[in-house]
Amino acid sequence: MSQPLQRNDLEETGWTYFHCSDNLAHLVDKAIEIAKAIFALPEEQKLQCSSPETNYQSGWRKPEQIDRPTEVWHISHTDPPESWPVDFVPERTTILELLDQSIKSVGPHLDEYAQNFGGVAGELYESLQRGISVIRLLYYSASDNTIRFSAHTDFGLASLFVAETSPGLELKTRQGEWRLVNLERGKWILAAGEMLAARSAGVIPPALHRVISTPEERFAIAIFLHPDRNYSLAKTSEGKILTAGEFFDRLMGQIMASKNKE
Numbered sequence: 001m002s003q004p005l006q007r008n009d010l011e012e013t014g015w016t017y018f019h020c021s022d023n024l025a026h027l028v029d030k031a032i033e034i035a036k037a038i039f040a041l042p043e044e045q046k047l048q049c050s051s052p053e054t055n056y057q058s059g060w061r062k063p064e065q066i067d068r069p070t071e072v073w074h075i076s077h078t079d080p081p082e083s084w085p086v087d088f089v090p091e092r093t094t095i096l097e098l099l100d101q102s103i104k105s106v107g108p109h110l111d112e113y114a115q116n117f118g119g120v121a122g123e124l125y126e127s128l129q130r131g132i133s134v135i136r137l138l139y140y141s142a143s144d145n146t147i148r149f150s151a152h153t154d155f156g157l158a159s160l161f162v163a164e165t166s167p168g169l170e171l172k173t174r175q176g177e178w179r180l181v182n183l184e185r186g187k188w189i190l191a192a193g194e195m196l197a198a199r200s201a202g203v204i205p206p207a208l209h210r211v212i213s214t215p216e217e218r219f220a221i222a223i224f225l226h227p228d229r230n231y232s233l234a235k236t237s238e239g240k241i242l243t244a245g246e247f248f249d250r251l252m253g254q255i256m257a258s259k260n261k262e
């Protein structure tokens with residue numbers, strides 16, 4: 001990364017633009033081509049890479065709701081082999097290279113930032129290298145629906161929005177307005193997730209974002225950065241350390257409870 005994270009932007013809105021390296025921009029170009037190729041596979045082949053029994057924690061998913069991407073592919077280092085098409089094994093290596101290089105690029109800056117909130121030098125970066133971060137390849141079919149992915153915040157430490165083939169991603173500005181962002185080649189967005197908000201004791205808000213109408217089909221790539229589950233994220237009001245794993249489970253529990261009420 002050629003410049004450090006813009007702290008003012010992060011603290012006011014929860015997100016900031018930055019320029020990635022040429023190597024990362026090149027890996028993103030390849031990843032977009034891979035996304036186009038694997039989403040174009042026959043549905044029965046994609047279904048074989050689907051894992052409803054793990055609540056789609058890896059592989060391909062076709063969400064049922066209209067305010068969600070049309071199709072998603074989750075990729076991480078811990079995926080079972082059947083979550084990826086057998087004819088695309090070298091391409092998976094490219095995707096994971098993009099994931100690893102992104103952590104190497106952004107991790108030290110997040111680490112430096114965490115030191116403003118009592119972090120020990122190197123602790124967060126090392127935790128990010130051990131954690132299970134995820135890349136999602138996203139596909140949106142052309143549609144006039146006003147909202148394609150409803151407004152939400154992400155649960156991890158931070159999300160990197162690295163590419164989209166057609167504009168659609170919007171983030172909230174400091175004035176509280178939605179802004180259609182501009183992901184040019186090599187220009188990424190780092191968006192704070194709920195974990196970074198907790199880690200900064202609320203100094204950084206989690207970035208609120210959504211995807212709007214995509215009159216052309218849209219491929220996009222997002223990277224979700226997670227520290228390992230034992231990372232000390234925050235203290236509860238009783239002074240107990242809350243780990244990243246406990247924090248994530250708590251948020252997921254709240255989501256499941258609200259779904260069960262619907």
Ligand SMILES: [Fe+2]
Pocket residue numbers: 152153154159209
């Ligand atoms: Fe998101």
